[in-house]
Amino acid sequence: MLAAAAAFGLAAAGMAAGAESAEKVRITFTEGSAAVVVVTAMEKGFLRAEGLDVEPKPMRAGVEGIESVTQGVMDFGTVHIAPIIATAARKLPLKVVAVNSYGTQFVVVVPPADKASKTMADLKGKRIAVQRGTGAHAVWLRYIEHTGLSERDFKMKYIRNADIASALAGGEVEAGVPWYPFALSIVNKGLGRVLLSQDDIAKPLNDKYTFTLFTRASLVKENPALVQKVVNAWVKAQRWIIQNPGDAARLFHAFTTRRGQTLELKDAEFLMRINYFDQPVFNQAFLDDMMSNARIMKKMGWIKEIPDPKSVVDSSFALKAVQAK
Incomplete structure (x- = not known):
């Protein structure tokens, strides 16, 4: 071997x-x-x-x-x-x-230019990228449900986790739900800032x-x-x-x-x-x-x-x- x-x-x-x-x-x-x-x-x-x-x-x-x-x-x-x-x-x-x-191994990121958004409610009506059907997607759904929201409040774009960085860079989406280590790459390259950390998401759910x-x-x-x-x-x-x-x-x-x-x-x-x-x-x-x-x-x-x-x-x-x- x-x-x-x-x-x-x-x-x-x-x-x-x-x-x-x-x-x-x-x-x-x-x-x-x-x-x-x-x-x-x-x-x-x-x-x-x-x-x-x-x-x-x-x-x-x-x-x-x-x-x-x-x-x-x-x-x-x-x-x-x-x-x-x-x-x-x-x-x-x-x-x-x-x-x-x-x-918990994922975060919610927004472009660095978005300095106003602080919660998921601030992203209502905006385009959000996530890899559909994954663990990150499931827990994020639990989180927004906890805050009184649902996917219907956003314009969902289902793409591969590895493609969220390019979608943010190209202006195709206004937020993403990437997991680590891809999330680190997004932040390190200046393509996004963390809106919700893994702890912000995990603690209210006991995830x-x-x-x-x-x-x-x-x-x-x-x-x-x-x-x-x-x-x-x-x-x-x-x-x-x-x-x-x-x-x-x-x-x-x-x-x-x-x-x-x-x-x-x-x-x-x-x-x-x-x-x-x-x-x-x-x-x-x-x-x-x-x-x-x-x-x-x-x-x-x-x-x-x-x-x-x-x-x-x-x-x-x-x-x-x-x-x-």
């Missing part, structure tokens, strides 16, 4: 040891700051210590990762809870086996913005030992990140650099501060947040029914990993 690791921007040093006898596991993940957990688990040797030889595959969109896992192309993935809800609503057999990380570690339900049933090994490595990686936030930021910065991104180290350090890694077990607070997202997704017609969280989440592996010394 050395070639695969190098191709996807992961350091290969030390990965060869024991690879011949190690159990193969394929892991996909989105390339946002939540990826620091899998990057740490690989590069600090936590997965290797569990006897695993990893084939990593970063993906641009969480939906791609879910499809690759459900189709058996990959074994595990990390993704925001919203695509998990959508998949569970379609009765596809996924299992969330741990919380990867949490912490968790949960990123999950998931796998196929069949793998949980057929190879629980493998699932436990992966979750063990995840929890160890999370503990290392908490204890070494500066090193974690440098690790993530190096990964993004190898992947051809232009994230600055100070921005990587900021991203480590707004991500949280201390609760690997999918507890009641995460379940409540999942249901809040499911409710707005059903209201918007993205899903036909709200899935039973008990059919989606299996916390037994994370509980066992946390209890292990």
